[in-house]
Amino acid sequence: MTLSSAIPETDSVLETSPSGPPGVGEWIFYRIPGATAAALGLVAIGVNFANVIGRYAFSAPIVWAEELLRYALIWIVYLGAIMVTWRFEHLSVDIFVRSRGPVMRKALRIAFDVSLLATSAIVILTAINVVGLLRMLGKTSVIMGLPLEVPHFAVLFGFAMQVLAVIWRWMLPVSANSAGRRRPQDPAG
Numbered sequence: 001m002t003l004s005s006a007i008p009e010t011d012s013v014l015e016t017s018p019s020g021p022p023g024v025g026e027w028i029f030y031r032i033p034g035a036t037a038a039a040l041g042l043v044a045i046g047v048n049f050a051n052v053i054g055r056y057a058f059s060a061p062i063v064w065a066e067e068l069l070r071y072a073l074i075w076i077v078y079l080g081a082i083m084v085t086w087r088f089e090h091l092s093v094d095i096f097v098r099s100r101g102p103v104m105r106k107a108l109r110i111a112f113d114v115s116l117l118a119t120s121a122i123v124i125l126t127a128i129n130v131v132g133l134l135r136m137l138g139k140t141s142v143i144m145g146l147p148l149e150v151p152h153f154a155v156l157f158g159f160a161m162q163v164l165a166v167i168w169r170w171m172l173p174v175s176a177n178s179a180g181r182r183r184p185q186d187p188a189g
Contacts, residue, residue, distance in 0.1 A: 025169070029086035029165040030083050030086050030087065033079040033082045033083050034079070034083055040072045040075055044076075047065050048069060051066075067142070067146075071146065074151050074154045075154045078158025079158065082158060085116070086169070113166050113170075120159045120162055121163075123159045124159050124160055127155045130152055130155075131156055134147070134148045134149045135149045
């Protein structure tokens with residue numbers, strides 16, 4: 001298998017998705033992060049609602065609410081980044097890509113994935129240092145007392161999972177019903 005044959009030619013890997021149950025990759029890189037992000041979002045909404053009621057109805061705000069909301073949002077963003085990477089749905093201006101032939105589109109997809117991997121490597125190495133330093137220093141958040149490596153770990157986790165998603169996508173076999181293009185779901189489903 002060559003790297004260039006692993007990159008889907010369509011504008012969205014969803015277009016090459018076969019019918020049938022989701023594969024392991026779909027669960028690891030899309031469904032589980034999506035469910036986790038949704039759960040965090042619901043918790044954030046509930047805490048925010050309770051804070052508004054407490055603040056305006058009882059003059060008793062939840063002091064740690066804003067801090068929790070901030071950290072939940074950080075995790076939601078990085079979980080969403082995993083999902084977007086798996087489905088190759090990054091925000092882009094694709095008029096240039098769409099106007100090219102299949103070979104050039106494939107080359108641009110490879111260039112995108114390689115640049116994502118290179119950028120991710122830099123961010124991962126930096127995040128490892130930051131998380132390690134925060135852990136070593138025992139830093140905690142001001143109000144909740146949460147170890148600061150927990151929200152900062154979201155960056156490390158998100159970028160590491162994006163790297164794994166790209167590599168996993170490259171390893172997928174060619175689907176018979178996708179005209180030689182890679183499936184977004186692996187065959188283990």
